[in-house]
Amino acid sequence: MAAKPLEGIRVLDLTRLLPGPVCTLHLADLGADVIKIEDTGAGDYARTLGMPEGRTAPVFLAINRNKRGMRLDLKQKEAVQVFLDLVRTAHVVVEGFRPGVVDRLGVGFEACRAVNPAIVYCAISGYGQTGPYRDLAGHDLNYCSYAGFTDQVGEAGRDPVIPNFQVADILGGALVPVMGILAALFDAQRSGQGRYVDAAMSEGVLAHNVQALSAVAMHGRATPAGSDLLSGREACYRVYRTADGRHMAVGALEAKFWQEVCEVVGRPDLLKNHWAFGGDPAPAIEALTAIFASRTQAEWVAAFEGHDCCVSPVKPFEEALEDPQHRARGMVVKAPHPTEGDVLQLKLPLALTDYEFEVRRPAPAPGEHTEEILRELGVSEERIAQWRQSRLV
Numbered sequence: 063m064a065a066k067p068l069e070g071i072r073v074l075d076l077t078r079l080l081p082g083p084v085c086t087l088h089l090a091d092l093g094a095d096v097i098k099i100e101d102t103g104a105g106d107y108a109r110t111l112g113m114p115e116g117r118t119a120p121v122f123l124a125i126n127r128n129k130r131g132m133r134l135d136l137k138q139k140e141a142v143q144v145f146l147d148l149v150r151t152a153h154v155v156v157e158g159f160r161p162g163v164v165d166r167l168g169v170g171f172e173a174c175r176a177v178n179p180a181i182v183y184c185a186i187s188g189y190g191q192t193g194p195y196r197d198l199a200g201h202d203l204n205y206c207s208y209a210g211f212t213d214q215v216g217e218a219g220r221d222p223v224i225p226n227f228q229v230a231d232i233l234g235g236a237l238v239p240v241m242g243i244l245a246a247l248f249d250a251q252r253s254g255q256g257r258y259v260d261a262a263m264s265e266g267v268l269a270h271n272v273q274a275l276s277a278v279a280m281h282g283r284a285t286p287a288g289s290d291l292l293s294g295r296e297a298c299y300r301v302y303r304t305a306d307g308r309h310m311a312v313g314a315l316e317a318k319f320w321q322e323v324c325e326v327v328g329r330p331d332l333l334k335n336h337w338a339f340g341g342d343p344a345p346a347i348e349a350l351t352a353i354f355a356s357r358t359q360a361e362w363v364a365a366f367e368g369h370d371c372c373v374s375p376v377k378p379f380e381e382a383l384e385d386p387q388h389r390a391r392g393m394v395v396k397a398p399h400p401t402e403g404d405v406l407q408l409k410l411p412l413a414l415t416d417y418e419f420e421v422r423r424p425a426p427a428p429g430e431h432t433e434e435i436l437r438e439l440g441v442s443e444e445r446i447a448q449w450r451q452s453r454l455v
Contacts, residue, residue, distance in 0.1 A: 064416035064417070065093065066092055066093025066417060067092045067093055067414065067417065068089060068092040068093040068094040069093035069094075070093075070095075071089070071093070071094040071095065071153045071154065071247065072094065072095045072097070072151060072152040072153055072154070073086055073089050073090075073094045073095065073096045073097065073152065073153065073154040073155075073156060074097055074099060074145070074148055074149065074152050074154065074155045074156070075096050075097060075098045075099060075129065075156050076099050076155070076156065076157040076158070076159070076164075076169075077156055077157060077158035077186065078100070078105070078106035078107060078108060078158065079106065079107060079108050079158075080108065080121075080125070080228060080231045080232075080235070080236075081158060081186055081231045081232070081234075081235025081236050081239075081263060082156055082157070082158040082186050082235065082236075082239075083098075083106070083108070083125045083126055084125050084231075084232060084235070084236035085156060085184075085186065085235065085236040085237075085239045085240050085243075086098070086129065086156055087125045087126065087127070087128070087129075087236075088236070088237075088240050088410060089154070089240065089243070090127070090128035090129050091127075091128055091409075091410040091419060092410070092417075094154075095130070096128065096129040096130070097129070097130050097131075097132055097148070097431070097435060098126060098129045098130065098131045098132065098426060099132050099133070099134050099145070100131070100132070100133050100134075100428060100429070101133065101134070101135055101136070102133050102134070102135045102429075102453045102454075102455070105133065105428050106122065106126075108121060108122045108125075109122045109428070117402070118401070118402055118425070120402075120405065120406070122425055123399060123402060123405045123407070123424065123425045124405065124406070124407050124408070124425075125425075126425035126426065127397065127407065127421050127422075127423065127424055127425050128421060128422050128423055129423070129425065129426060130423070130426055130430070130431035130434070130435065131425075131426025131427060131428065131429055131430040131431050131432070132429060132431055132432045132435050132455070133428055133429030133432055133455055134432075134454070134455055135453060135454050135455070136167045136168075136169060137167070138452070138454050139168075140449075140454055141454045141455070142167065142168040142169060144436070144439070144441075144454075144455075145169050146169070146173065146174065146177050147439055148435070148439065149169075149174045149177050149178050149181060150177050150178050151438075151439070152178065152181065153180070153181065153182060153247060153250070154181070154182045154183075154184065154243055154247065155169075155174055155181060155182070155183045155184070156184045156186065156239070156243070157169075157183075157184070157185055157186070158185075158186045158187070158235075159185075159187075160187065160197065160199075161185070161187055161190075161191045161196045161197060162197075164185070170183075171183040171185075171258045175256060178256070179254065179255060179256060180250045180254050180255060180256045181250075181256040182243055182246040182247050182250055182256045182257055182259065183256065183257075183258050183259065184239050184242060184243050184246075184259040184261060185258070185259065185260055185261065186235050186239050186261045186263070187260075187261070187262060187263070188200040188204070188205055188262065188263050188264060189205075189208075189262050189263075189264050189265075190260055190261075190262030190264075190265060191260045192260075195208070195264075200263075200264075202228040202229065202230045202231045202263070203224060204264075205230035205231075205234065205263045205264040205267060206229055206230050206264075206267055208264050208268075209230070209264045209265070209267035209268040209271060210268065210271055210274055210284065211229060211230075211267045211268075211271055212224070213284070213287065214271070214273075214274055214284065214287050214293065215287060216287040216288060217287065217288040217294065218286060218287065218288030218289045218294065218295075219286075219288070220287075220288070222287065229267055230263040230264060230266060230267045231263060233263075233266045233267060233270060234261065234262065234263035234264065234265060234266020234267055235261070235263040235266065237266070238261050238265075238266040238269075239259065239261040242259035242261055243259060246259055273285075273290060273292060273293075277290065291315075291337065295343060296315075296336075296337050296343045297312075297332070297335055297336075297343045297346030297347045297349075297350055298312060298313075298314040298315060298319075298320045298323070298336055298337065298343075298346075299312065299313055299314070299315055300312055300347065300350075301376060302350055302351060302354035302355075303351070303354065303355055304354055304355065304357060304358055304359040304361075304362060305355055305356060305357050305358045305361075306358040306359055306360075308358070308359035308375070308376065309359070309375075309376035310354055310359060310362050310363075310373060310374070310375060310376065311373070311374050311375070311376050312350070312372070312373050313372040313373070313374070314371055314372050314373065315372070316338075316372075317333075317336050317338045317339070319371040319372050320333065320336045320338075320371075321333050322369050322370075322371035323369075323371050323373060326365055326366055326369055326371070326373075327350065327353050327354075328353075329349060329350075329353070332345075332346045332349060332350075359375050359376075362375070363375050383406075391413075392409060392419070393408055393409055393411070394406070394407075394408060394409075395407050395408070395409055395419075395421065397421035397424060398424070399424040399425070400424065401427075405424065407421065429455065432455050433446055436449075436455070
């Protein structure tokens with residue numbers, strides 16, 4: 063088996079909660095040595111989010127696997143020097159503080175680049191390091207709202223809906239930073255010079271809101287929620303309620319698929335209502351709403367079996383975990399943890415040649431690997447003991 067793609071790359075992770083840790087999770091799964099650095103106080107709030115005392119939150123366990131854990135009080139001058147010593151051995155630094163915080167602490171890009179010119183330094187923030195919103199507080203809902211995404215989610219004529227999926231946090235705060243980090247790493251390997259990666263969560267959403275962009279380019283304004291081709295306007299691309307209160311997703315955008323849908327439900331006359339023929343979708347929506355409501359989801363799954371026309375059951379997440387496709391691809395894993403038992407996790411959503419996903423280590427306890435990492439830096443046992451006494455580590 064070949065080495066993992068990022069084996070030999072060291073990442074210093076100063077992030078917490080969701081976006082940054084998911085970013086560094088992907089790097090860790092690909093083989094990077096990710097050192098999760100928390101302060102000596104509360105640390106990453108996600109550890110105990112919604113949990114009774116003594117328990118670790120499942121979300122923390124899921125997004126911090128394959129990392130080593132260290133505690134460091136960067137408000138102490140000597141701790142800043144320890145961090146910069148680590149930077150000398152590292153390839154990437156990832157931080158998720160508000161703009162300006164790392165510079166005040168003495169661990170910003172310029173300080174790190176001074177000791178390691180090849181360092182790739184990624185700053186993840188809500189609105190970026192520049193602009194009038196740079197200092198504003200925010201969460202996923204705010205970033206999505208400023209990016210014009212929240213206004214696009216929901217049914218026609220109704221209030222916007224908040225999805226139970228943090229689009230800005232994951233897209234703009236994890237995947238886009240990974241893209242920037244990997245690009246800068248590639249360049250650093252050949253040029254010897256690192257780069258500063260400024261990733262704004264709001265921009266991650268804005269830059270990928272291409273359907274709304276297309277509508278503005280064509281008509282001068284975005285199509286209202288629930289009124290576009292892919293948001294519920296058409297009968298061929300909607301979710302329909304079944305007799306047992308569940309749902310079926312119909313994604314028959316192409317006329318050939320819609321024709322088969324019409325045949326399965328016994329309404330070939332609805333073919334003309336497809337958007338490709340310029341038909342009015344309203345009568346077909348009304349008809350299919352009544353038709354799908356006449357049988358249970360299981361009955362409709364059976365009815366569409368063998369018909370490859372983009373119709374699928376809407377599955378609750380717990381059922382999605384048991385889906386045979388996801389199981390066949392090994393997406394769902396359980397990994398042992400020393401205090402939490404077998405932890406339910408999802409693997410890296412990539413298949414690469416000569417790469418096999420594995421949970422090499424569970425999410426670290428607070429500062430679990432501090433002494434190990436300090437010894438790698440050549441710090442003496444006496445000095446480590448002194449630092450523990452002063453809560454520097």
